[in-house]
Amino acid sequence: MLNTTDAPAAAMQSGWTPVEEVILNRRSTRAFKKKPIPDWMIRRILEAGRFAPSAGNSQPWRFAVIKSPEILAEMEKDAIKMSKRMMFVLDYTRSRFRNRFLKPVSKFFIRLRHNELHPVPYGLLNAISQDRAPVFHGAPTLILLFEDQRGVSSPATDSGICGQNMILAAHGMGAATCWIGMIKLLMYDPRWKKFFNVKYPYQLNNCIAVGWPKVKSDGKVPREVQLVEWYENSMNDAPRIEKQGE
Ligand SMILES: Cc1cc2nc3c(=O)[nH]c(=O)nc-3n(C[C@H](O)[C@H](O)[C@H](O)COP(=O)(O)O)c2cc1C
Numbered sequence: 001m002l003n004t005t006d007a008p009a010a011a012m013q014s015g016w017t018p019v020e021e022v023i024l025n026r027r028s029t030r031a032f033k034k035k036p037i038p039d040w041m042i043r044r045i046l047e048a049g050r051f052a053p054s055a056g057n058s059q060p061w062r063f064a065v066i067k068s069p070e071i072l073a074e075m076e077k078d079a080i081k082m083s084k085r086m087m088f089v090l091d092y093t094r095s096r097f098r099n100r101f102l103k104p105v106s107k108f109f110i111r112l113r114h115n116e117l118h119p120v121p122y123g124l125l126n127a128i129s130q131d132r133a134p135v136f137h138g139a140p141t142l143i144l145l146f147e148d149q150r151g152v153s154s155p156a157t158d159s160g161i162c163g164q165n166m167i168l169a170a171h172g173m174g175a176a177t178c179w180i181g182m183i184k185l186l187m188y189d190p191r192w193k194k195f196f197n198v199k200y201p202y203q204l205n206n207c208i209a210v211g212w213p214k215v216k217s218d219g220k221v222p223r224e225v226q227l228v229e230w231y232e233n234s235m236n237d238a239p240r241i242e243k244q245g246e
Contacts, residue, residue: 022172027220029137029176032211036067036140037175045143045210048169054158060151061162062202064144072136078192079135079185080128086185087129090117116184124182135182139209144183149201159206166208176213183207 016024046063054060066072090110092103110117117125127133136142143166147159167177186192187204198204225246229239 018172019168022168024220026168026171026177027217028178029209029211029213029217030134030178031214032137032139032176032209033214034138034140035212037170037173037211041170041173041175042141042143042210044173045166045169045175049143049145049162049166052158052162052165054151054161055154056152058148058150058152058155058158060148060155060158062146062148064146064196066142066144067140069140072140072142075142075183075186075192076134076136078189079182080131082185082188083125083129083135086188087126090122091126121181125185128182128185135185136180137178137209139178140211141209142180142183143208143210144196144204145206145208146196146198146202146204149203156205163206163208170208170210175210176217178209180207180209181205 042065046065049061049063050059052059066075089102090106092098092106110122124133128135145159145163145166147155149155151158163179167179170177184205187198193199196204223245226244228242228244230242231237231239
């Protein structure tokens with residue numbers, strides 16, 4: 001249940017709906033029990049994804065379910081291997097020689113892939129490469145979300161909505177999930193691209209780890225307070241600024 005002290009007064013007048021409760025209480029889980037969730041649940045999660053809205057109803061996605069312990073172990077191993085290779089190129093702080101001669105090359109790559117190598121994923125990549133963090137968190141099931149580049153308008157937006165639908169459906173059924181953007185590590189390896197048949201028009205940018213949670217998740221990850229502009233009067237009036245989330 002949501003901590004009622006977090007709830008804005010207006011919302012508490014009517015109480016949270018079951019959908020809002022799932023949205024507000026969902027947390028990323030990074031420790032899963034070995035036993036997978038049943039196939040019927042996976043199919044219902046996929047159904048929630050299939051029914052996601054998309055621009056022009058283009059449905060620019062394709063799914064794959066990975067349950068094979070052998071394949072999961074291989075994916076984890078190869079993703080870690082790739083993280084080590086990447087950090088070998090990127091980490092110019094490791095020696096004076098690298099700092100002197102490789103810094104511009106590393107910085108070039110970091111600028112080129114500025115989203116993927118933003119300090120947050122870069123930190124995770126570094127931890128994975130040093131065996132301090134897993135990639136797929138030992139989840140017994142992964143749902144791969146392939147993005148069809150031929151989609152109308154913005155396939156990335158559609159895929160995000162589709163994935164979130166699946167995540168919320170899973171949480172509504174008591175399962176736990178974690179988005180795994182780090183699956184992209186495998187896409188630098190031609191063997192995995194071939195294995196999952198990832199070629200134009202498809203890209204694989206995300207997957208969803210799903211299973212039973214091993215531990216009860218911590219409290220909510222804090223969110224920024226948003227300053228929302230409310231336009232309620234004439235064209236000449238400045239919007240009223242309201243703090244959302246306090
Ligand atoms: C597109 C996307 C990719 C993500 N990739 C990873 C990942 O590779 N590994 C991971 O542990 N968490 C990943 N996360 C989870 C975020 O770190 C998490 O959602 C965020 O810290 C907020 O925490 P919460 O989900 O518990 O509310 C990802 C989340 C999103 C939306």
